[in-house]
Amino acid sequence: MPTREVTLRFEVPEVYRLVLMTERDGTIREARAEGEFVSRQVGRLVSDRYRDPHKALYVVERLCGACSHAHTLAFASAVERALSLDIPPRAGAIRTLTAELERIQSHLFSLSETATIAGGHDLARPVWAAWQQVTALLAEITGNRIHYGINCIGGLARDLSPTAPRMAQEMLASLGESLRPLRGEFERAAGRRLAGLGVWRSPGQELPGTGPNQRASGSRRDVRRERPYLLYRELPLAVPVRDEGDSLARVSVRLEELLVSYALIDELLASLPEGAIRAEGSETSTVSTVATSMSVEAPRGEDRHEVTLAADGEISSLAIRVPTEDSIVGLAAALVGVREADARLVVASFDLCMSCLGGT
Amino acid sequence: MAKAVKVRVVNLGSCNGCELEMLDLLHLEPGLRLCERDEEADVIILTGVLTEANRARAERVRPRSGVPVLRVGSCGISQGLFLPPDGALDRVAALGGCASGLVLGCPPPSTEIAETLRALEKERKSAHT
Numbered sequence: 001m002p003t004r005e006v007t008l009r010f011e012v013p014e015v016y017r018l019v020l021m022t023e024r025d026g027t028i029r030e031a032r033a034e035g036e037f038v039s040r041q042v043g044r045l046v047s048d049r050y051r052d053p054h055k056a057l058y059v060v061e062r063l064c065g066a067c068s069h070a071h072t073l074a075f076a077s078a079v080e081r082a083l084s085l086d087i088p089p090r091a092g093a094i095r096t097l098t099a100e101l102e103r104i105q106s107h108l109f110s111l112s113e114t115a116t117i118a119g120g121h122d123l124a125r126p127v128w129a130a131w132q133q134v135t136a137l138l139a140e141i142t143g144n145r146i147h148y149g150i151n152c153i154g155g156l157a158r159d160l161s162p163t164a165p166r167m168a169q170e171m172l173a174s175l176g177e178s179l180r181p182l183r184g185e186f187e188r189a190a191g192r193r194l195a196g197l198g199v200w201r202s203p204g205q206e207l208p209g210t211g212p213n214q215r216a217s218g219s220r221r222d223v224r225r226e227r228p229y230l231l232y233r234e235l236p237l238a239v240p241v242r243d244e245g246d247s248l249a250r251v252s253v254r255l256e257e258l259l260v261s262y263a264l265i266d267e268l269l270a271s272l273p274e275g276a277i278r279a280e281g282s283e284t285s286t287v288s289t290v291a292t293s294m295s296v297e298a299p300r301g302e303d304r305h306e307v308t309l310a311a312d313g314e315i316s317s318l319a320i321r322v323p324t325e326d327s328i329v330g331l332a333a334a335l336v337g338v339r340e341a342d343a344r345l346v347v348a349s350f351d352l353c354m355s356c357l358g359g360t
Numbered sequence: 361m362a363k364a365v366k367v368r369v370v371n372l373g374s375c376n377g378c379e380l381e382m383l384d385l386l387h388l389e390p391g392l393r394l395c396e397r398d399e400e401a402d403v404i405i406l407t408g409v410l411t412e413a414n415r416a417r418a419e420r421v422r423p424r425s426g427v428p429v430l431r432v433g434s435c436g437i438s439q440g441l442f443l444p445p446d447g448a449l450d451r452v453a454a455l456g457g458c459a460s461g462l463v464l465g466c467p468p469p470s471t472e473i474a475e476t477l478r479a480l481e482k483e484r485k486s487a488h489t
Contacts (some may be wrong), residue, residue, distance in 0.1 A: 012394060013379040014415075015371040037413045038373040040442055050441075059441050062452025065467065109380060128387045146377045146467055355376040360412075 004338060008347075013113070015040065016354045018347065022340050027329075028238035031335035033328055038358030051095055051314035053079045053153050053307075054283075055229045060305075061147055063359040064319070066109055068097075069102045070298030071356075072151040074305040075318070077229065078294040079153050082309045083285040089273040096231040097268045098142060098150055099296070100261040104179075106299035107212075107261075109353035111182070114251055117345045118190035126185065130178040137171045137322035140164055149356045154282025160272075169269055176262055176312035183255040194248035198334040198346030201245045209213040209326030211301020213350055216253045217245035217330075235264055245334075254351070285312055298323055300353055322356040364393045365481065368401035370421055374408030377467035378433040382407075384470035385391060392477075398422045405473075409435045409442040410452065418452045428460035428480045433467050440466065 008018040016035035020028050048054040053075075058290075060075045072093060080087065108131040115123040135145035141164060143147035150156055176178050200207070200217050209212045210221040222239045224232040240256035242249035275295045293306040301323030308317040331350045340344055369382060382405070386392055396400055408414070423429055423476050434440030437459075461476050 007394070011371050011396070012369045012382060013371070013376055015408075037411060037417070038371075038408070039411050039413055040373055040375075040409055045442065062377070062466075065375040065380050068375075068377075100457060109383070112383070125387070128384070132384065132387075145469075146380055151435045353376070355374065356375070358374065 005285075009348075010345060013109075014104050014354045018343065020335070020340060020343060024335060026340040028335050028338050028343065031332045033331065033352070033354075035352075035354035035358050040359050042359050043320055046315055046318045049117055051310075051316075053309075053313070053315055055175060056115065056318070057152065058149075060318075061149065063149075064243055064323075064353060064356045065146055066106045067102060067298045067300065067303070068147050069151065069261070070296050070303045071305070071320070071343075073099060074294045074296045074298075074303050075307065076151045076153050076324040077296070078305050078307040079309070080279070081292040081294065082287055082307060083313070084287045084288040085156045085279040085282060085285055087279050088276045090159075090275045091277045091279075092230050093268055093272050094141070094156055094160070094277070095151065096235075097265055097272075098138070098148060099230070100264045100268070101134060101138050101141065103146075103261045103299045104175075104242075104265075105131065105138060107258055108134060110348070111251065111254055113171060113348040114194075114247075114345065114353075115186070115190070117348055118193050119186070120189075123185060123189045126178065127182060130175060133171065133175045133178055137168055137175060140168050142172060152278065152282070155276070155278035159277050165269060165272060172262070172265060172269065176266075179258050179262055181261045182258070183252070185333070186251060186255060186267050190251075191248060193345070194251055194349065195244075195246060197247040197342055198338050198349060199245045200330040200334040202333075207326075208329060209301050209323055210297060211323045211327065212253045212257060212299075213250055213300065213327045213330055215240065216242045218243045223295050224301050227295060227298065229294070231268065235267065237264070247346055250349045250351075279317035287311060300351060301326065302355070303356075304310055322353065322360060324353045324357040327352055328357070364391055365477070366393050366395040366400050366402045367405060367477075368395050368398060368403075369405045369407065369420070371420055372408035372414045372436070373411035374433070374435060378407040378470065381467045381470045383404060385473050388470055388475075389474055391470070399424060401427055403427060403477065404429045405436075406431045406455070407433055407436045408474075409439050410424060415452065419454050421454050423458070426484075429455075429458045430461045430463065430473075430476060430480070431459050432463045432473060433465060435466075437462050437464065 021030040039177040112127040139145040142150040304321040
């Protein structure tokens with residue numbers, strides 16, 4: 001059957017092209033995403049020009065506007081392993097808190113894209129209102145609503161202001177009111193359109209990587225549970241899983257994760273340990289292990305930073321593996337058989353991050 | 361902003377931080393609309409580092425005469441931390457020296473982008489009367 005090539009262009013939120021081979025009736029036979037436009041080669045930039053890990057952190061943060069904390073957390077933790085630095089409990093708690101706030105922020109950003117396409121502005125408006133609330137809360141905790149700049153090698157760059165925990169608790173309570181009705185609103189406005197659309201499955205084989213997309217297709221994998229770090233060693237963590245593998249499952253897993261993160265934040269805020277925010281000797285410690293790595297569960301799945309340090313403590317190499325490397329494979333598979341008119345919706349449900357993917 | 365103002369965002373390799381603020385801007389200012397072509401745009405916004413892969417796209421940006429070009433964020437202004445030693449952004453023929461306004465920040469808050477857009481709109485109106 002003759003096919004034709006269709007190119008969908010995206011510029012906001014990110015710049016990439018989706019090339020589809022479609023049949024005459026508009027059914028997609030093959031899909032390919034091209035995202036090389038944002039290639040910033042952060043790994044190379046760090047090993048060439050920002051070799052001091054304290055300086056490199058600023059570039060690493062700018063791998064992604066939506067999950068910069070995940071990147072600085074993985075990077076700083078890998079460097080801290082190399083330097084045998086143990087971060088203080090308060091720093092660990094605030095890093096965990098920021099990671100879960102970032103997950104809510106990123107999921108709401110993703111859900112607002114899906115909402116705009118599937119349900120229009122009436123569905124997108126409350127999602128974005130919640131995004132504005134959680135970014136205000138991030139600013140209260142870290143000082144910034146995007147690129148928080150809270151991590152440093154050895155702990156945190158700054159402590160919370162004395163009034164922040166109380167303010168944050170009040171803001172969290174109203175964020176909760178905004179988050180709770182979202183699931184019902186999505187199901188009412190967009191459930192039928194999302195159900196059965198863009199199924200990602202690989203029968204008999206484990207899906208590659210971790211993240212909400214995989215957990216919407218039956219995988220139970222989550223780095224926070226498999227290889228716990230920070231306070232995930234102690235906190236009880238619910239991991240929502242669905243088996244359908246369709247766009248509705250991907251959206252539902254994110255909607256459920258909003259509430260899981262909310263509960264974790266609530267618990268963390270109520271019991272923040274006191275004390276120092278930076279490990280002693282963060283500036284002066286010497287290299288004990290040359291090559292280290294660290295994986296964290298970023299909002300989109302496993303984010304892994306592999307760092308090699310020279311004897312003088314400067315970085316000689318940085319390799320980053322981002323979750324979109326796995327999800328993009330899923331998207332290409334899920335788009336087969338979907339109608340061209342629904343492609344944008346399936347893309348939104350996969351929440352790819354070309355910025356992360358091209359940034360490495 | 362009474363009539364819809366059409367904004368064309370040209371992302372030359374952003375981390376999405378500026379784009380998040382831009383999405384926030386669209387919610388704050390319902391009079392703003394995104395558009396995809398230079399010819400329709402009332403204002404053009406540049407974000408992002410100029411990556412090698414984006415050089416050809418940057419050369420193709422053609423604002424209509426009189427349409428302001430706004431550079432948003434450290435990358436869109438000076439390529440920020442990603443500035444190569446030869447400072448490539450100003451060497452793009454189509455964009456060299458092309459800036460009606462700068463919005464500083466990494467990323468700048470949506471409210472500041474809104475303010476600059478309003479100032480540009482006011483300037484444009486007073487130039488017409």
